[in-house]
Amino acid sequence: MLSLPTELLINIFQDPSLSSATLYTLATVSRRLHLVAVPILLAQNGLTDETRSMVINMQEDGMDAVSALSIALYELPKIEKLTVTLPHPTSLSSQRIHGLLPHLARLTRLFSTRLSCVLCVNIHLDAQRYRKVLVAGDEDAGLDLWIQHVEALLASILSSTCASLGLHHGAFFTVPTRRREMQAQRGVLRWLWSKAPKPAIGLKLPPRRQPSLAALNVNSLVFIKGPALRWTLSAFQKCSITSLVLNMRLLSLTQWPPVLEAILSVAPKLVSLALTETQTYPLDQLAHWSAKFPGLRSLTIGWRDEGIEADLPNDAGILPLTYTTLETIRAPPIFLRHLLTHPGPSGCRIPNICRVFVYWIPTLWARTEPPALAAKLSQLMQLFADKAPALHPAFGVKMEVIALWDRKEGPTSSAGTGYDELDASLRAALDRVSALEIDVLPIPEELTGIGLWLSSFPQAEAVRIDLGDTIPKQFEVPRLLKRLAVETTFSKVKINGMEHPLRRHGSA
DSSP: OOOOOHHHHHHHHTTTTTTTHHHHHHHHOHHHHHHHHHHHHHHHTTTOTTTEEEEEEOOOOSSHHHHHHHOOSSSSHHHHHHHEOOGGGGGGGGGGGHHHHHHHHHHHHHHHHTTTTOEEEEEOSSSSSHHHHHHGGGGGGHHHHHHHHHHHHHHHHHHTTEEEEEEEEOOOGOOOOOOHHHHHHHHHHHHHHSSSTTTTTOOOOTOOOOOOOEEEEEOOOOGEEEEEEEEHHHHHHHSOOOEEEEEETTTTTTTTTHHHHHHHHTTTTTEEEEEEEEETTOHHHHHHHTTTTTTTTTEEEEOOOSGGGGGSSSGGGOOOOOTTTOOOOEEOHHHHHHHHHHHHHBOSSSOOOOOOOEEEOTTTTOOOHHHHHHHHHHHHHHHHHHHHHTOOEEEEEEEEEEOTTTTTTTOOSSOSSSGGGSSHHHHHHTTEEEEEEEEOOGGGGGGHHHHHHHHHOOTTTTEEEOOOOOOOOOTHHHHHHHHHHOOOOOOOETTTTTTOOOOTTTTT
């Protein structure tokens, strides 16, 4: 193999049948093979000179892109966004939690030595989103070690230039025993409301180092429950966090109030708040809590606008809240309608609003979704004209798409879905939409269906698509771009934070 020309080596190493473990092994044989294998291994995980981002699934044997980054003998391309998923404990045989500690340690070393300039980091503590096996009570000692290693990892991340941190999954680690859980929660509350709380418990940083962290995405039960909640609260104290994303599905209705009040007490300076998967939480209570942040300029409430009319009573006194500083809101139509139809003591409840996004979660396989959304938009725009004529916000649509309606085996409907099939009033409402934000859980054969949604908004000037961290392979983005160039009239689209031109045949 060492006698082969470099061009042939590249072709061999780029073969899809060659595993990452094999590439990593070849990278350790000689310097020549190293300089061919490592860039290809990193490119398979998304990192090139153009992308500046990586999605890494750590392997149990350690032969993965994390190790490749650690041993690279050349100057690495700049990495601005990094997503890392740790193995699930049950995949580590009898070692379980203890088997994860070496993986956390090598990830910590990587951030300390090679990744000091990463701007956005997403850590998936578990390869499985939902809890499969509860931690047994006899593993409490292992859980303590795991928490210590996670805190060391986060300290190394915050010692870099990281400005945005996402913490995902890991519910496996949260319920060792009921007694331990209750003791941990009591300890957190005692620390929080004691007269002289100890600053920055759980957040270990080098002296004289001001963390750059400004945005925190908490999508992990570990960090809002039990001992790890200490780290979350102390991060708000130590860092200048102004943006928070909070997944409301993580706790039950009865468990949320003390956690929300704890966050409010340590994060009064938030300017951006996003509450996702809020279907299990009363909408009026979310509104009350979010309105307590005095300087909030951006608010997102993720909610399916279906069958929830009773959650916002018609009595104007039920929601005595006003978002005086709010400039951008993403919320379901029912919430936006309530703000407009029930003015506050001083008039409009959103007097400084500039951008209004209708939050829309489509029903699976529903071919009538575009007309239904157009009707909601038309009603909302008319309400602004009638109830708040002094306001002229830009309108947008924020969608979470799990499955798209163009799958061949999905149910059919005689209802039209195309823009041209709508009546004039509904088309006029869609024409006023200037921005689109679509979050997709991609299923490879369905990625192209995004074009059906985008073609319903021909006048949109800004289009953002987030394929998440589960995109199968890099070739999906070029394939999606080709389809969008056929199905839409947009000149460009932003996918996963990177702007792409839509090239069409015959264009320059």
